[in-house]
Amino acid sequence: MHTVELKQLTPSDYEILDALATVVEGIAASFGEHTEVALHSLDKNSAGIYRIANGHVTGRSPGAPITNLALMKLKEGKDVSDSYFARTETNRELKSTTTIVRNGAGDPIGLLCINVDLGAPIQSFLKAMVPMDCTLPGASGTPETFARNQEESVSSTVELVKTQVLSDDQITPSKRNREVVTRLHGLGIFNYKGSIPLTASLLDISKDTVYLYLRGLEKK
Template sequence: MSEYNVPFTDEDHRILSSCVTLVEGLADYLGGGYEIVLHSLEDVEHSVVKIINGHHTGRTTGAPITDLALSMLSRIENENRPGYISYFSRNKKGEPLKAATIAIRGVGGRIIGLLCINFYLNTPLSHLLDSLCAPAQQSPAVTETFAENTRELVVQSVEQARAQVMADGSILPSNKNREIVALLHRWNIFKIKDSVPLTAQALDISPNTVYLHLRNVRQEEDA
Protein backbone atom coordinates (compact mmCIF):
# COMPACT_ATOMS: atom_id res chain seq x y z
CA MET A 1 0.00 0.00 0.00
CA SER A 2 1.19 3.53 -0.75
CA GLU A 3 1.89 5.87 2.13
CA TYR A 4 0.98 9.50 1.68
CA ASN A 5 2.96 12.52 2.89
CA VAL A 6 6.07 10.39 3.43
CA PRO A 7 9.32 12.22 2.57
CA PHE A 8 10.88 11.09 -0.70
CA THR A 9 14.45 9.95 -1.16
CA ASP A 10 16.67 11.92 -3.53
CA GLU A 11 16.17 9.17 -6.10
CA ASP A 12 12.39 9.45 -5.72
CA HIS A 13 12.64 13.17 -6.41
CA ARG A 14 14.77 12.54 -9.50
CA ILE A 15 12.32 9.96 -10.83
CA LEU A 16 9.32 12.26 -10.38
CA SER A 17 11.16 15.27 -11.79
CA SER A 18 12.04 13.28 -14.89
CA CYS A 19 8.31 12.85 -15.53
CA VAL A 20 7.78 16.61 -15.97
CA THR A 21 9.22 16.45 -19.48
CA LEU A 22 6.91 13.51 -20.19
CA VAL A 23 3.90 15.63 -19.22
CA GLU A 24 5.06 18.48 -21.46
CA GLY A 25 5.73 16.16 -24.38
CA LEU A 26 2.38 14.38 -24.10
CA ALA A 27 0.48 17.67 -23.89
CA ASP A 28 2.28 19.07 -26.92
CA TYR A 29 1.63 15.90 -28.90
CA LEU A 30 -1.99 15.30 -27.89
CA GLY A 31 -3.27 18.88 -27.99
CA GLY A 32 -5.59 21.10 -25.98
CA GLY A 33 -8.35 18.52 -25.56
CA TYR A 34 -6.16 16.67 -23.06
CA GLU A 35 -5.44 17.72 -19.50
CA ILE A 36 -2.20 16.11 -18.31
CA VAL A 37 -1.49 16.10 -14.57
CA LEU A 38 1.51 14.89 -12.56
CA HIS A 39 0.79 14.20 -8.88
CA SER A 40 3.30 13.70 -6.09
CA LEU A 41 2.23 11.57 -3.12
CA GLU A 42 4.83 13.24 -0.91
CA ASP A 43 2.29 15.97 -0.12
CA VAL A 44 -1.24 15.10 -1.19
CA GLU A 45 -2.55 18.48 -0.04
CA HIS A 46 -0.39 20.09 -2.73
CA SER A 47 0.10 17.09 -4.96
CA VAL A 48 -0.03 18.69 -8.42
CA VAL A 49 3.58 19.32 -9.42
CA LYS A 50 2.85 19.81 -13.13
CA ILE A 51 -0.36 20.38 -15.04
CA ILE A 52 -1.00 21.39 -18.63
CA ASN A 53 -4.39 22.49 -19.98
CA GLY A 54 -5.60 22.92 -16.41
CA HIS A 55 -8.32 25.28 -17.63
CA HIS A 56 -10.54 22.22 -18.01
CA THR A 57 -10.73 21.84 -14.23
CA GLY A 58 -9.39 25.17 -13.02
CA ARG A 59 -6.46 23.47 -11.31
CA THR A 60 -2.94 24.84 -11.11
CA THR A 61 0.38 23.66 -9.69
CA GLY A 62 0.04 23.08 -5.95
CA ALA A 63 -3.57 21.90 -6.09
CA PRO A 64 -4.52 18.93 -3.89
CA ILE A 65 -5.03 15.42 -5.15
CA THR A 66 -8.63 14.48 -5.98
CA ASP A 67 -10.72 11.84 -4.29
CA LEU A 68 -11.09 10.10 -7.65
CA ALA A 69 -7.32 9.93 -8.15
CA LEU A 70 -6.93 8.35 -4.72
CA SER A 71 -9.73 5.92 -5.53
CA MET A 72 -8.02 4.92 -8.78
CA LEU A 73 -4.73 4.48 -6.90
CA SER A 74 -6.48 2.17 -4.46
CA ARG A 75 -7.86 0.10 -7.34
CA ILE A 76 -4.42 -0.16 -8.93
CA GLU A 77 -2.97 -1.42 -5.66
CA ASN A 78 -5.79 -3.74 -4.63
CA GLU A 79 -7.04 -5.23 -7.89
CA ASN A 80 -3.77 -6.70 -9.17
CA ARG A 81 -3.63 -4.18 -11.99
CA PRO A 82 -0.42 -3.67 -14.01
CA GLY A 83 0.08 -0.11 -12.78
CA TYR A 84 -2.57 1.82 -14.66
CA ILE A 85 -6.32 2.08 -15.08
CA SER A 86 -8.54 3.70 -17.72
CA TYR A 87 -12.08 4.87 -17.06
CA PHE A 88 -14.83 7.30 -18.05
CA SER A 89 -15.78 10.17 -15.77
CA ARG A 90 -17.11 13.73 -15.58
CA ASN A 91 -15.56 16.86 -14.10
CA LYS A 92 -17.40 19.19 -11.73
CA LYS A 93 -18.84 21.05 -14.74
CA GLY A 94 -20.44 17.83 -15.91
CA GLU A 95 -18.16 17.53 -18.94
CA PRO A 96 -17.60 13.92 -20.06
CA LEU A 97 -14.06 12.63 -20.25
CA LYS A 98 -12.05 9.48 -20.74
CA ALA A 99 -9.21 9.26 -18.28
CA ALA A 100 -6.19 7.17 -17.42
CA THR A 101 -4.29 7.04 -14.13
CA ILE A 102 -0.77 5.63 -14.30
CA ALA A 103 1.28 4.82 -11.21
CA ILE A 104 4.85 6.10 -10.98
CA ARG A 105 7.11 3.96 -8.82
CA GLY A 106 10.16 5.07 -6.91
CA VAL A 107 12.78 3.37 -4.77
CA GLY A 108 11.76 -0.14 -3.74
CA GLY A 109 8.76 -0.14 -6.06
CA ARG A 110 6.74 2.20 -3.84
CA ILE A 111 4.21 4.32 -5.74
CA ILE A 112 5.38 7.92 -5.40
CA GLY A 113 3.22 9.67 -7.96
CA LEU A 114 0.43 9.49 -10.50
CA LEU A 115 0.30 10.55 -14.11
CA CYS A 116 -3.29 11.40 -15.01
CA ILE A 117 -4.42 11.90 -18.61
CA ASN A 118 -7.91 13.32 -19.12
CA PHE A 119 -9.41 13.58 -22.60
CA TYR A 120 -12.48 15.79 -22.80
CA LEU A 121 -15.00 14.08 -25.05
CA ASN A 122 -16.77 17.37 -25.80
CA THR A 123 -13.66 18.81 -27.46
CA PRO A 124 -14.78 20.27 -30.82
CA LEU A 125 -13.83 18.09 -33.77
CA SER A 126 -12.26 21.13 -35.44
CA HIS A 127 -9.82 21.43 -32.51
CA LEU A 128 -8.87 17.78 -32.79
CA LEU A 129 -8.29 18.10 -36.52
CA ASP A 130 -6.16 21.21 -35.98
CA SER A 131 -3.90 19.23 -33.65
CA LEU A 132 -3.42 16.60 -36.37
CA CYS A 133 -2.49 19.05 -39.12
CA ALA A 134 1.03 20.43 -39.49
CA PRO A 135 1.20 24.23 -39.19
CA ALA A 136 1.92 26.08 -42.42
CA GLN A 137 5.29 27.36 -41.19
CA GLN A 138 6.55 23.91 -40.18
CA SER A 139 9.46 22.42 -42.08
CA PRO A 140 8.79 19.41 -44.32
CA ALA A 141 7.68 16.22 -42.61
CA VAL A 142 10.47 14.17 -41.07
CA THR A 143 10.97 10.60 -42.25
CA GLU A 144 11.42 7.92 -39.59
CA THR A 145 13.33 4.73 -40.36
CA PHE A 146 11.78 1.49 -39.12
CA ALA A 147 14.41 -1.23 -39.26
CA GLU A 148 14.49 -4.82 -38.07
CA ASN A 149 18.01 -4.49 -36.66
CA THR A 150 20.70 -1.87 -36.09
CA ARG A 151 22.66 -2.87 -39.20
CA GLU A 152 19.63 -2.17 -41.35
CA LEU A 153 19.05 1.08 -39.46
CA VAL A 154 22.58 2.29 -40.25
CA VAL A 155 22.37 1.34 -43.93
CA GLN A 156 18.95 2.95 -44.38
CA SER A 157 20.14 6.09 -42.58
CA VAL A 158 23.16 6.33 -44.88
CA GLU A 159 20.87 6.08 -47.91
CA GLN A 160 18.56 8.72 -46.50
CA ALA A 161 21.48 11.06 -45.76
CA ARG A 162 22.97 10.41 -49.20
CA ALA A 163 19.69 11.27 -50.93
CA GLN A 164 19.38 14.48 -48.93
CA VAL A 165 22.95 15.58 -49.64
CA MET A 166 22.91 14.62 -53.32
CA ALA A 167 19.75 16.67 -53.82
CA ASP A 168 21.49 19.79 -52.47
CA GLY A 169 23.19 21.45 -55.42
CA SER A 170 24.99 23.93 -53.17
CA ILE A 171 27.28 21.18 -51.83
CA LEU A 172 30.41 20.61 -53.89
CA PRO A 173 30.91 17.03 -55.15
CA SER A 174 34.17 16.80 -53.21
CA ASN A 175 32.29 17.57 -49.98
CA LYS A 176 29.37 15.18 -50.47
CA ASN A 177 30.71 12.34 -48.33
CA ARG A 178 31.76 14.71 -45.59
CA GLU A 179 28.25 16.20 -45.45
CA ILE A 180 26.72 12.73 -45.36
CA VAL A 181 28.92 11.86 -42.38
CA ALA A 182 27.98 15.17 -40.75
CA LEU A 183 24.28 14.37 -41.14
CA LEU A 184 24.72 10.89 -39.70
CA HIS A 185 26.61 12.40 -36.78
CA ARG A 186 23.73 14.82 -36.08
CA TRP A 187 21.34 11.87 -36.17
CA ASN A 188 23.51 10.03 -33.57
CA ILE A 189 24.01 7.11 -35.96
CA PHE A 190 27.68 6.80 -34.98
CA LYS A 191 26.67 5.84 -31.44
CA ILE A 192 25.58 2.49 -32.89
CA LYS A 193 28.09 -0.37 -32.88
CA ASP A 194 29.83 -1.00 -36.23
CA SER A 195 28.26 2.11 -37.77
CA VAL A 196 31.59 3.40 -39.13
CA PRO A 197 32.50 0.31 -41.22
CA LEU A 198 28.89 0.01 -42.40
CA THR A 199 28.90 3.66 -43.46
CA ALA A 200 32.25 3.22 -45.20
CA GLN A 201 30.96 0.21 -47.11
CA ALA A 202 27.77 1.99 -48.17
CA LEU A 203 29.70 5.06 -49.37
CA ASP A 204 32.52 2.99 -50.93
CA ILE A 205 35.18 4.75 -48.89
CA SER A 206 37.55 3.53 -46.20
CA PRO A 207 36.66 3.51 -42.48
CA ASN A 208 39.64 5.83 -41.94
CA THR A 209 38.03 8.38 -44.26
CA VAL A 210 34.80 8.19 -42.27
CA TYR A 211 36.76 8.71 -39.04
CA LEU A 212 38.57 11.68 -40.63
CA HIS A 213 35.29 13.36 -41.64
CA LEU A 214 33.79 12.59 -38.25
CA ARG A 215 36.77 14.05 -36.42
CA ASN A 216 36.61 17.25 -38.49
CA VAL A 217 32.87 17.61 -37.87
CA ARG A 218 33.33 17.23 -34.12
CA GLN A 219 36.21 19.71 -34.09
CA GLU A 220 34.03 22.28 -35.85
CA GLU A 221 31.31 21.74 -33.24
CA ASP A 222 33.79 22.31 -30.41
CA ALA A 223 35.35 25.39 -32.01
Protein backbone atom coordinates in the same frame (compact mmCIF):
# COMPACT_ATOMS: atom_id res chain seq x y z
CA MET B 1 -7.11 -3.72 -2.96
CA HIS B 2 -4.69 -2.44 -0.34
CA THR B 3 -4.61 0.47 2.06
CA VAL B 4 -3.16 3.71 0.68
CA GLU B 5 -0.61 5.24 3.02
CA LEU B 6 1.08 8.41 1.85
CA LYS B 7 4.65 9.07 2.99
CA GLN B 8 6.93 12.06 3.08
CA LEU B 9 8.85 12.15 -0.20
CA THR B 10 12.62 12.39 -0.26
CA PRO B 11 14.72 14.78 -2.37
CA SER B 12 15.49 11.91 -4.75
CA ASP B 13 11.75 11.25 -5.10
CA TYR B 14 11.26 14.87 -6.13
CA GLU B 15 14.08 14.53 -8.63
CA ILE B 16 12.04 11.80 -10.32
CA LEU B 17 8.93 13.97 -10.36
CA ASP B 18 10.90 16.93 -11.73
CA ALA B 19 12.31 14.72 -14.48
CA LEU B 20 8.75 13.81 -15.50
CA ALA B 21 7.81 17.46 -16.04
CA THR B 22 8.99 17.28 -19.66
CA VAL B 23 7.01 14.05 -20.11
CA VAL B 24 3.88 15.92 -19.03
CA GLU B 25 4.54 18.64 -21.61
CA GLY B 26 5.44 16.11 -24.28
CA ILE B 27 2.22 14.12 -23.93
CA ALA B 28 0.16 17.31 -23.98
CA ALA B 29 1.98 18.54 -27.07
CA SER B 30 1.33 15.24 -28.85
CA PHE B 31 -2.39 15.08 -28.13
CA GLY B 32 -3.32 18.75 -28.19
CA GLU B 33 -5.21 21.23 -26.09
CA HIS B 34 -8.14 18.94 -25.31
CA THR B 35 -5.97 16.48 -23.38
CA GLU B 36 -5.02 17.38 -19.83
CA VAL B 37 -1.91 15.78 -18.34
CA ALA B 38 -1.51 16.05 -14.57
CA LEU B 39 1.38 14.81 -12.46
CA HIS B 40 0.41 14.42 -8.81
CA SER B 41 2.78 14.29 -5.87
CA LEU B 42 1.98 11.70 -3.22
CA ASP B 43 3.89 13.54 -0.51
CA LYS B 44 1.79 13.25 2.67
CA ASN B 45 2.58 16.90 3.49
CA SER B 46 1.58 18.33 0.12
CA ALA B 47 -0.29 15.72 -1.91
CA GLY B 48 -1.75 17.25 -5.05
CA ILE B 49 -0.97 18.40 -8.56
CA TYR B 50 2.75 18.93 -8.98
CA ARG B 51 2.81 19.68 -12.73
CA ILE B 52 -0.07 20.11 -15.15
CA ALA B 53 -0.52 20.84 -18.86
CA ASN B 54 -3.82 21.97 -20.40
CA GLY B 55 -5.32 22.53 -16.98
CA HIS B 56 -8.21 24.41 -18.61
CA VAL B 57 -9.81 21.02 -19.33
CA THR B 58 -10.72 20.60 -15.64
CA GLY B 59 -9.97 24.13 -14.47
CA ARG B 60 -7.15 22.99 -12.19
CA SER B 61 -3.64 24.26 -11.50
CA PRO B 62 -0.62 23.15 -9.44
CA GLY B 63 -1.56 22.53 -5.82
CA ALA B 64 -5.07 21.26 -6.57
CA PRO B 65 -5.92 18.08 -4.64
CA ILE B 66 -5.89 14.58 -6.04
CA THR B 67 -9.32 13.45 -7.22
CA ASN B 68 -11.22 10.70 -5.47
CA LEU B 69 -11.11 8.52 -8.60
CA ALA B 70 -7.32 8.89 -8.88
CA LEU B 71 -6.96 7.83 -5.26
CA MET B 72 -9.15 4.82 -5.97
CA LYS B 73 -6.84 3.86 -8.83
CA LEU B 74 -3.87 4.19 -6.47
CA LYS B 75 -5.62 1.94 -3.96
CA GLU B 76 -6.16 -0.68 -6.64
CA GLY B 77 -2.37 -0.80 -6.98
CA LYS B 78 -2.40 -1.32 -10.75
CA ASP B 79 0.56 0.55 -12.23
CA VAL B 80 -1.38 1.51 -15.36
CA SER B 81 -5.11 1.69 -14.85
CA ASP B 82 -7.74 0.65 -17.33
CA SER B 83 -9.36 3.63 -19.02
CA TYR B 84 -12.26 5.04 -17.05
CA PHE B 85 -14.78 7.83 -17.48
CA ALA B 86 -15.22 10.85 -15.26
CA ARG B 87 -17.21 14.07 -15.30
CA THR B 88 -16.04 17.53 -14.26
CA GLU B 89 -18.02 20.05 -12.23
CA THR B 90 -18.77 21.86 -15.49
CA ASN B 91 -20.23 18.61 -16.88
CA ARG B 92 -17.38 17.77 -19.23
CA GLU B 93 -17.08 14.05 -19.83
CA LEU B 94 -13.50 12.77 -19.72
CA LYS B 95 -11.79 9.56 -20.68
CA SER B 96 -8.98 9.06 -18.19
CA THR B 97 -5.99 6.87 -17.44
CA THR B 98 -3.89 6.90 -14.29
CA THR B 99 -0.32 5.62 -14.04
CA ILE B 100 1.44 5.12 -10.72
CA VAL B 101 4.94 6.63 -10.56
CA ARG B 102 7.31 4.65 -8.33
CA ASN B 103 10.80 5.30 -7.01
CA GLY B 104 13.70 2.85 -7.10
CA ALA B 105 12.39 1.05 -4.02
CA GLY B 106 9.02 0.50 -5.70
CA ASP B 107 7.15 2.95 -3.46
CA PRO B 108 4.45 5.07 -5.11
CA ILE B 109 5.53 8.71 -5.19
CA GLY B 110 3.22 10.17 -7.81
CA LEU B 111 0.35 9.69 -10.21
CA LEU B 112 0.41 10.60 -13.89
CA CYS B 113 -3.15 11.22 -15.04
CA ILE B 114 -4.24 11.77 -18.64
CA ASN B 115 -7.72 13.21 -19.16
CA VAL B 116 -9.20 13.54 -22.64
CA ASP B 117 -12.17 15.89 -23.10
CA LEU B 118 -14.73 13.77 -24.99
CA GLY B 119 -16.98 16.80 -25.44
CA ALA B 120 -14.50 18.70 -27.59
CA PRO B 121 -15.79 19.39 -31.14
CA ILE B 122 -14.38 16.75 -33.43
CA GLN B 123 -12.93 19.30 -35.86
CA SER B 124 -11.20 21.13 -33.03
CA PHE B 125 -9.90 17.86 -31.63
CA LEU B 126 -8.49 16.77 -35.00
CA LYS B 127 -6.96 20.19 -35.56
CA ALA B 128 -5.20 19.91 -32.21
CA MET B 129 -3.96 16.42 -33.09
CA VAL B 130 -2.71 17.50 -36.55
CA PRO B 131 -1.62 21.16 -36.43
CA MET B 132 -1.61 23.14 -39.67
CA ASP B 133 2.21 23.30 -39.67
CA CYS B 134 2.58 19.56 -39.12
CA THR B 135 3.96 17.45 -41.97
CA LEU B 136 1.30 15.00 -43.08
CA PRO B 137 2.01 11.53 -44.48
CA GLY B 138 3.02 11.81 -48.12
CA ALA B 139 4.04 15.45 -47.83
CA SER B 140 7.59 16.67 -48.10
CA GLY B 141 9.56 16.61 -44.88
CA THR B 142 11.89 14.46 -42.82
CA PRO B 143 10.70 10.84 -42.62
CA GLU B 144 11.07 8.97 -39.36
CA THR B 145 12.13 5.35 -39.58
CA PHE B 146 11.04 3.05 -36.77
CA ALA B 147 13.94 0.61 -37.10
CA ARG B 148 13.60 -2.94 -35.85
CA ASN B 149 17.33 -3.47 -35.37
CA GLN B 150 20.64 -1.62 -35.27
CA GLU B 151 21.48 -2.20 -38.93
CA GLU B 152 18.17 -0.69 -40.04
CA SER B 153 18.75 2.28 -37.76
CA VAL B 154 22.22 2.96 -39.19
CA SER B 155 21.10 2.39 -42.80
CA SER B 156 18.09 4.69 -42.54
CA THR B 157 20.20 7.42 -40.92
CA VAL B 158 22.89 7.19 -43.59
CA GLU B 159 20.28 7.38 -46.36
CA LEU B 160 18.56 10.34 -44.72
CA VAL B 161 21.79 12.30 -44.27
CA LYS B 162 22.90 11.36 -47.78
CA THR B 163 19.65 12.73 -49.21
CA GLN B 164 20.05 15.96 -47.25
CA VAL B 165 23.61 16.44 -48.50
CA LEU B 166 22.76 15.65 -52.11
CA SER B 167 19.94 18.19 -52.07
CA ASP B 168 22.26 20.95 -50.85
CA ASP B 169 23.62 22.77 -53.91
CA GLN B 170 26.16 24.56 -51.71
CA ILE B 171 28.09 21.30 -51.25
CA THR B 172 30.26 20.39 -54.23
CA PRO B 173 30.14 16.77 -55.49
CA SER B 174 33.74 16.15 -54.43
CA LYS B 175 32.93 17.02 -50.81
CA ARG B 176 29.58 15.27 -50.44
CA ASN B 177 30.78 11.94 -49.03
CA ARG B 178 33.03 13.72 -46.56
CA GLU B 179 30.10 15.89 -45.48
CA VAL B 180 27.89 12.82 -45.02
CA VAL B 181 30.50 11.18 -42.81
CA THR B 182 30.95 14.43 -40.86
CA ARG B 183 27.22 14.69 -40.16
CA LEU B 184 26.96 11.00 -39.23
CA HIS B 185 29.87 11.46 -36.83
CA GLY B 186 28.00 14.35 -35.23
CA LEU B 187 24.97 12.10 -34.75
CA GLY B 188 27.10 9.44 -33.04
CA ILE B 189 26.37 6.82 -35.69
CA PHE B 190 29.91 5.48 -35.64
CA ASN B 191 29.50 4.38 -32.04
CA TYR B 192 27.45 1.48 -33.40
CA LYS B 193 29.24 -1.76 -34.19
CA GLY B 194 29.60 -2.37 -37.92
CA SER B 195 28.52 1.15 -38.85
CA ILE B 196 31.72 2.02 -40.75
CA PRO B 197 31.61 -0.81 -43.34
CA LEU B 198 27.86 -0.34 -43.71
CA THR B 199 28.28 3.39 -44.31
CA ALA B 200 31.07 2.73 -46.80
CA SER B 201 28.86 0.32 -48.71
CA LEU B 202 25.91 2.73 -48.81
CA LEU B 203 28.12 5.60 -49.99
CA ASP B 204 29.94 3.33 -52.47
CA ILE B 205 33.35 4.20 -51.03
CA SER B 206 35.98 2.15 -49.22
CA LYS B 207 36.17 1.64 -45.46
CA ASP B 208 39.61 3.25 -45.58
CA THR B 209 38.07 6.40 -46.98
CA VAL B 210 35.56 6.56 -44.13
CA TYR B 211 38.41 6.05 -41.63
CA LEU B 212 40.36 8.81 -43.37
CA TYR B 213 37.47 11.25 -43.02
CA LEU B 214 37.03 10.31 -39.36
CA ARG B 215 40.71 10.77 -38.59
CA GLY B 216 40.45 14.23 -40.12
CA LEU B 217 37.59 15.06 -37.75
CA GLU B 218 39.53 13.84 -34.72
CA LYS B 219 42.37 16.26 -35.52
CA LYS B 220 40.05 19.28 -35.45
